[in-house]
Amino acid sequence: MAQTQYAIRLEHVTKTFGGVAANQDISMQIRRGEILSLLGENGSGKTTLMNMIAGIYYPDEGQIYVNDELADIRSPRDALALGIGMIHQHFKLVDVFTAVENIALGLPKSERFDLRRVRDKARAICEKYQFALDLDQKVYEMSVSQKQTLEIVKVLFRGADILILDEPTAVLTPQETERLFDVMRNMRADGKAVIIITHKLHEVLEISDRVAILRRGCYVGDVVTADATEASLTEMMVGKKVELDIERPEPKDPVRRLAIKDLTVYNAEGLKVLDDVSFDAYGGEILGIAGISGNGQKELLEAIAGLQHPAPGSDIQFFPPEQEDKPMELLGKSPRAINEAGVHLSFVPEDRLGMGLVGSMGMTDNMMLKSYDAGSSPLVDRKAPQELAKEIKEELGVVTPDLNTPVSRLSGGNVQKVLVGRELAASPIVLMTAYAVRGLDINTSYTIYRLLNEQKKKGVAVLYVGEDLDVLLQLCDRILVLCGGRVNGILDGRTATKEEVGLRMTNLVKEDAEQ
Amino acid sequence: MTKATQTVHEPLLRIAKRDGIPFGKKVLIRAVAILLALVVDALFIFFVTGLNPLSVYGVMYQGTFATPVRFSWALRDLATLLCVGIALAPAFKMRFWNIGAEGQVLIGGMATALTMVYLGSSLPAPLLFVAMFAASVVAGALWGFIPAWFKSRWNTNETLFTLMMNYVATSIVACLTNIMRGQASSLGTLNKATKAGWFPVLFGQRYTINIIVVLVLTFAMYAYLKYSKHGYEIAVVGESENTARYAGINVRRVMIRTMIISGAICGLCGFLIVAGKDQTISTTSAGGRGFTAIIVAWLAKFNTFYMALISFLLVFLERGASEIASAYSLNEYAADIITGVILFFILGSEFFINYRVVRRGETHKEGK
Numbered sequence: 001m002a003q004t005q006y007a008i009r010l011e012h013v014t015k016t017f018g019g020v021a022a023n024q025d026i027s028m029q030i031r032r033g034e035i036l037s038l039l040g041e042n043g044s045g046k047t048t049l050m051n052m053i054a055g056i057y058y059p060d061e062g063q064i065y066v067n068d069e070l071a072d073i074r075s076p077r078d079a080l081a082l083g084i085g086m087i088h089q090h091f092k093l094v095d096v097f098t099a100v101e102n103i104a105l106g107l108p109k110s111e112r113f114d115l116r117r118v119r120d121k122a123r124a125i126c127e128k129y130q131f132a133l134d135l136d137q138k139v140y141e142m143s144v145s146q147k148q149t150l151e152i153v154k155v156l157f158r159g160a161d162i163l164i165l166d167e168p169t170a171v172l173t174p175q176e177t178e179r180l181f182d183v184m185r186n187m188r189a190d191g192k193a194v195i196i197i198t199h200k201l202h203e204v205l206e207i208s209d210r211v212a213i214l215r216r217g218c219y220v221g222d223v224v225t226a227d228a229t230e231a232s233l234t235e236m237m238v239g240k241k242v243e244l245d246i247e248r249p250e251p252k253d254p255v256r257r258l259a260i261k262d263l264t265v266y267n268a269e270g271l272k273v274l275d276d277v278s279f280d281a282y283g284g285e286i287l288g289i290a291g292i293s294g295n296g297q298k299e300l301l302e303a304i305a306g307l308q309h310p311a312p313g314s315d316i317q318f319f320p321p322e323q324e325d326k327p328m329e330l331l332g333k334s335p336r337a338i339n340e341a342g343v344h345l346s347f348v349p350e351d352r353l354g355m356g357l358v359g360s361m362g363m364t365d366n367m368m369l370k371s372y373d374a375g376s377s378p379l380v381d382r383k384a385p386q387e388l389a390k391e392i393k394e395e396l397g398v399v400t401p402d403l404n405t406p407v408s409r410l411s412g413g414n415v416q417k418v419l420v421g422r423e424l425a426a427s428p429i430v431l432m433t434a435y436a437v438r439g440l441d442i443n444t445s446y447t448i449y450r451l452l453n454e455q456k457k458k459g460v461a462v463l464y465v466g467e468d469l470d471v472l473l474q475l476c477d478r479i480l481v482l483c484g485g486r487v488n489g490i491l492d493g494r495t496a497t498k499e500e501v502g503l504r505m506t507n508l509v510k511e512d513a514e515q
Numbered sequence: 516m517t518k519a520t521q522t523v524h525e526p527l528l529r530i531a532k533r534d535g536i537p538f539g540k541k542v543l544i545r546a547v548a549i550l551l552a553l554v555v556d557a558l559f560i561f562f563v564t565g566l567n568p569l570s571v572y573g574v575m576y577q578g579t580f581a582t583p584v585r586f587s588w589a590l591r592d593l594a595t596l597l598c599v600g601i602a603l604a605p606a607f608k609m610r611f612w613n614i615g616a617e618g619q620v621l622i623g624g625m626a627t628a629l630t631m632v633y634l635g636s637s638l639p640a641p642l643l644f645v646a647m648f649a650a651s652v653v654a655g656a657l658w659g660f661i662p663a664w665f666k667s668r669w670n671t672n673e674t675l676f677t678l679m680m681n682y683v684a685t686s687i688v689a690c691l692t693n694i695m696r697g698q699a700s701s702l703g704t705l706n707k708a709t710k711a712g713w714f715p716v717l718f719g720q721r722y723t724i725n726i727i728v729v730l731v732l733t734f735a736m737y738a739y740l741k742y743s744k745h746g747y748e749i750a751v752v753g754e755s756e757n758t759a760r761y762a763g764i765n766v767r768r769v770m771i772r773t774m775i776i777s778g779a780i781c782g783l784c785g786f787l788i789v790a791g792k793d794q795t796i797s798t799t800s801a802g803g804r805g806f807t808a809i810i811v812a813w814l815a816k817f818n819t820f821y822m823a824l825i826s827f828l829l830v831f832l833e834r835g836a837s838e839i840a841s842a843y844s845l846n847e848y849a850a851d852i853i854t855g856v857i858l859f860f861i862l863g864s865e866f867f868i869n870y871r872v873v874r875r876g877e878t879h880k881e882g883k
Contacts, residue, residue, distance in 0.1 A: 058529065307760055336763030347761070355757045361750065369762045372747050379742050 006068065007032045007162050007193035008053060008084075013062035015048055022048040024217045026062070030162070035184055035194045037204040037225070039237055040214035041441030043411040046197050049214070050164045054086035055079035066162075085155025086164040091147045095140040099133060099150050103157050118157075125156050129186040132179070144293065145176040152183070162193045169198055170438065173292055174469055174502040181207050199441060201230040202470065213237055238443055246449050246474040248493075249457060254282035255324060257430055257461035258304065261315040265299045265308050265485075273299045274310075275485040281430065283321075286452060286462040288476030288493060290469065290501050296485035297465045298350060301432045304463075305347045306335040318343050321429060339370065346428035348420055350435050350465075352412075356419045359408030363389040363400060366407055367422055392421035396447065413444040424451060431455050432463040437471070449475055469498045483508055529873045541868055548864035552857040559856065564849060571839055571853070578838030579831050589830050591722040594729040595788060597819075597826040599801075599808035601729070601736045602780035604817040605773050607809070608740060610753040611663070613774065615677025616781050617805025618684030619658040621798070623782025625688050626654035627712075627789040628702055628796040632695070635711035643712055647786055655782015656775045658684065663774035667767040681805070685798050692797065701797030705789075714791040725791040732780065737819045749773055781805070814865075832857060 008030040015023040023045045030036055040046045051057045053064060055073040064071050066082045073079050079086070093102050104118045119135055126133050133149050142150065148168060155163065165184075169177045184194055184207060198204060204211055204225070211228055213220040213236045220236050234242045258281040265274040274296045281287050291297055302308045304316055310331060317327040320342065330338055338345055349355040357366050367385035375381065389403045396417040400410055407418055420436065433452070437445040452475070456462055466472045472479055476493040481504040488504045557568035564571075579589040599616050606613035630650045634643060662676035692702050706712055717723035740746040748769045752759045759766050789796055807829060815821035836850035 305761070334763060334765075335761065336765075339763060349761065351757065354755055355761045358751050358754045358758055360754050365747070365750075368747070369751065369758070372744055373763075378744060380744050380747050 005031060007066070009065040009068070010049075010053075011063045011065070013049070013052065013059045013064065015045075015052060015057060015060050021217050023052070023059075026214075026219045028212055028219055028222070030193050030195060031210075032161075032193050033188055033191045034209040035188050035196060035207055037208035037211045038195055038197045038214065039201075039204060039211055039233060041216075041237055041443060042413045042439065043216075044214040044237075044441075045217040046214055047166060050086060050166060050195065050197065053079065053084055053162075054164060055084075056086075080155070080158050080160065083159060083161045084164070085158060085160030085162070087148065087151045087155065087166065087168060089166050089170065091151055093139045093147060093150065096138060098138050099135045099142075099153075102139060102150060103135075103154050107158075122153060122157055125153055129156070129183050129190070131183060144171045145173075145179075148172070148180070149183075156187075161191070162195075163187065164195045164197075166197045167199070167439075168196065169200060169203055170467070171293055173505055174498060175506065177203070199439075199445075200468065200470075201233055201442075204228075204233065205230065215239055234442055237441075242442060242446065244442075244446075246446075246471065247453050248475060248477070249453065251282065251285040251456070251477055252459075254284045255321075255459075256280050256319050257283045259315075259317040259319070259327065260304070261317075263300070263303060263314040263316065264311040265296075265303055265314075266311060267299070273485050274303065277482075277485070277487050279480055279487060279490060281461045281463060283429070283459045283461045284456060285477040286456050286464050286475060286493075288472040288479040289463060289465040289482060290467075290472050290479050290505060291482035292505050293467065295482045295505075297434060297482055299485075300482070301347060301349070301434055301463065301465065304330065304430075304432065305345060306330065306333050306338045318430070336373075344427055344429045346423035346426050346431045348416075348423050348431075348433040348436055350438070352415050352419050353408055356423075357407050357415065360406050362402065362404035362406060363393065363398070363418055364403045366418060367392075367425075369422070370426065388422070388425055392418065392425065396421050412439045413441060416440055416444065416448070420448060420451060424455065428455070428460055430461045430463070432465075434465040435467060436464065438467065445471075469501055472501070473498060481505055527874070530870050531873050533869060533871050536868055544864050544867050545861065548860040548867075549857065552860035555860070556853050556856050559852065564843070564845060566843060571843070574839055574842045575835035575853075578834035578836075585834075587720055587722075589827075589834055590726055591720075591792060592830045592834070593823070593826045594722070594726045595784065595792065596804050596808060596811060596830060597823055598725075598729045598732060598784040598787060599781060599804045600811035600815075600822045600826060601732050601819055602777050602784060603808050603812045604736060604819065604822070605740060605746075605749055606659075606777040607812050608753050608817045609749045609770065609773050611666075611770060611774060611777075612674040613659070613662075613677050613777055614674055614809070615658065615662065615680045615805070616777075616808055617801045617803070618677075618681035619655045619778045619781030620785045620788070620801040620805055621681075621684040621688055621796075622658045623651035623655035623785025624789045624796045624800050625684075625691065625785070626650035626782065627786045628705055629691075631705045631712035631789070632702075635706045635709060640711070644790075647712055647790060648783070651782040651786035651789075652779045653782070655785065656779040659774040659776075659778020659781070660771060663771045667770050688796060688798050688800075701795050704794050705796075706794075712790055713794055722787075722791045725787045728783075728787060733819045733823060736780075740817060740819075745769075745772070814862075828861070829858075 006029045011027050013023055013026045014021065026049060038046045038050070048057060052059050053073065055076045055078050058074060064073060066084070071082055073082065094105065097105065100115055100119045100122060103122050104113065104115055122135055131149050131153055133146065133153060139147060168180060172180060187194055196207065205228065208225045210222055211225055211233060212222040215237060230244055234244060261278045263274055263277040264272065267273045277300060289297055289300070299308055303310050314331060316330040318330050319327050328341060328343065330343065333341065353359040358369065364382060364386045367388045368380065372380050386403060392398060393400065393403065398414050398417045400414060407415055416436070423431065436448050440448070452462055452464065464476060473493060473496060478490055479493050479496055479501060480490045481488045481501060483505055486508065488508055491501065553572070560566050560568040560571050578585070580586060599620060603613055603616055627647045627650060630647045634646055638646060658680055662673050662680060665671040665676060666673045696702060714721050714724045740749065748764050751762060751764060752766055752769050756766050788800055793800060811822050811825050811829065814825050832854040836854045839845060839853065840847050840850040
């Protein structure tokens with residue numbers, strides 16, 4: 001059989017959810033020996049399209065050809081049989097198993113269960129593509145990057161030669177991303193077809209050979225990466241020109257708003273997740289907080305918001321604008337007590353629907369989440385929240401059928417707009433955001449950056465926990481790097497380099513913070 | 516490859532989630548479900564029992580509607596079931612699995628009965644009612660408070676805890692009846708001579724007050740859940756405790772408060788049963804309503820007015836079944852099968868209200 005040119009060919013594929021077309025009449029090709037970037041805003045249908053190739057959804061209309069043959073992919077098993085493997089954003093691994101055991105899991109029943117053979121074959125794959133993976137390590141001891149590597153090895157083991165990676169770099173450090181890209185290049189050299197979904201344009205330009213672009217469920221077209229620029233790709237994706245520079249105004253007379261000293265927090269298992277963290281935050285500046293996910297960022301923000309129980313000896317002081325010489329102790333206060341003490345503390349948590357919003361409620365009811373208790377009446381007042389919801393819907397362009405539509409039904413970007421809108425409407429003095437743009441498209445991301453800068457100009461102290469180092473370096477005045485729950489240096493955002501921040505994220509530096 | 520073109524088959528039937536459904540279609544689906552249930556039941560009746568299905572249905576209908584008195588009995592039973600459902604609504608909306616309504620009702624009834632026995636002759640009627648009311652509410656609230664407190668304190672499993680509290684309540688009732696009346700299984704008609712603590716007869720029935728109280732509760736609980744700050748807190752806690760803490764809601768307090776309210780209304784239901792309906796107490800006074808009411812509350816998604824409709828349906832089926840059983844001297848199980856089929860179809864129709872079935876070749880164009 002002659003090797004066909006196209007690994008996958010889609011013809012007029014359509015998929016509808018409810019009344020909404022997630023994919024509309026899409027025809028495209030994926031070639032062997034190339035890395036294809038699939039680009040599009042949130043809700044443009046990238047993941048839906050890939051899920052149809054991977055057998056998770058079934059197209060309503062249209063055909064999928066694999067190796068020039070009409071294919072009927074009804075389940076991930078069917079997909080794997082055709083050599084299609086997808087690496088999802090959420091890993092599907094058994095924590096208490098080792099890497100080899102996870103690979104062996106789900107092998108066809110007809111095959112004899114032989115862990116040694118599995119290990120040998122897996123080791124051969126690791127060597128061929130240069131994966132760094134300890135096959136006998138248990139999954140719960142692995143870092144996110146190692147788990148991802150294991151997922152890739154797993155699908156290669158099953159014989160996949162068409163690989164789909166759904167936002168693989170979202171959880172990786174720059175160094176880990178580089179390593180992943182090397183592996184992807186090795187796979188390309190081996191003649192495999194690799195599809196990567198990512199929002200980060202510089203990665204698209206770095207890794208891919210060709211870029212296919214979706215906009216609102218429709219296929220816009222493809223370009224050879226060598227001919228593309230960040231600006232041209234954004235224009236194709238959004239449909240209009242977008243300003244891609246992030247503004248960074250000089251902080252105007254910064255005043256100290258928060259003083260955090262020796263903050264130590266233990267988690268429910270008794271592990272130290274924050275270790276003697278000390279820093280100050282100033283009004284009128286954006287303090288970036290960098291670090292690999294899970295190095296204490298969440299606990300830090302939650303401790304300030306009154307949602308953690310820091311260990312004795314910790315100290316969180318707030319300097320109110322009216323009496324700057326009289327700091328107020330926030331430690332030991334509940335979120336409500338902090339609010340009632342007049343501390344306008346806004347917090348955009350990482351888990352938007354699990355913490356910041358009530359998924360089953362509409363915009364209106366979510367607006368009053370923090371303010372419903374005001375006044376002495378036993379009844380809730382929905383008039384003001386409804387006005388606010390209307391305002392936010394218009395100003396931020398939230399797409400929702402109705403103010404009472406459960407927010408969990410909105411797309412990720414709209415959910416975040418609702419949350420950020422509410423938190424900004426509370427006229428904060430301190431604003432904390434955790435991964436504010438995670439999963440959001442370019443347009444919404446830039447809207448968020450703009451809103452944060454507006455707050456900064458108003459004199460708000462902004463704490464920005466981020467994962468994209470390019471953005472951190474463009475947006476923040478200072479960058480605090482967390483590593484293993486400790487402050488591993490506070491750098492000047494204007495002079496720091498990506499390598500420096502990346503290095504500090506992974507290795508504790510001996511000499512102490514250079515303020 | 517030799518075969519260049521394979522024919523590919525889309526699955527014959529697929530299931531897709533609906534994005535909302537117009538009210539008329541909802542009613543239609545339910546009506547079709549009931550009709551289908553009646554057809555299936557007719558087959559069962561005709562082929563298994565050899566009776567005429569239509570006349571069986573007629574008898575079933577008569578179970579509730581034959582005479583005004585029967586209808587008022589149905590209303591009485593409806594009120595009792597609905598009352599427990601109303602009590603459970605806030606707890607379940609908070610995702611607190613209160614399986615203990617049975618015990619909460621029973622302990623409330625027991626408290627009422629004790630008040631009637633020991634204070635019946637010494638207190639004037641209005642004061643006696645106040646005392647009975649207070650005793651039942653406090654007892655029920657206590658039965659709700661205990662599992663809530665343990666959960667908030669040590670994160671115990673409320674399902675098991677409330678379930679076991681049922682047995683405790685049953686045993687207490689059994690124990691007290693034994694102590695007070697020897698080997699009897701119930702306390703017998705309380706204050707038979709003086710009728711102290713019996714609800715007065717209104718519009719010809721003693722249980723009219725039950726119906727009025729539950730009617731008021733229906734409106735009150737609807738408003739409480741929908742318009743009060745407490746109701747909002749319950750909804751937030753039920754959705755996500757993390758969100759509740761983020762919003763500054765004291766989860767422990769809301770949990771305990773809500774379970775006290777839930778238990779108190781169950782206790783009140785015990786009061787209504789003893790004072791307005793049975794005038795006695797036994798281990799079976801709650802009659803399984805504590806469990807049936809869970810279905811009522813969930814099916815209605817905690818809307819008390821829908822709960823009234825569902826309670827009515829259940830009562831109608833129950834009365835119809837016993838009517839069939841006695842009229843045709845049928846085995847009780849046969850009657851249960853007939854009502855069971857109807858219930859099955861009605862519950863099954865919920866699936867078609869939330870999902871739709873897509874046939875092969877059918878496209879989604881009509882949805883737009």
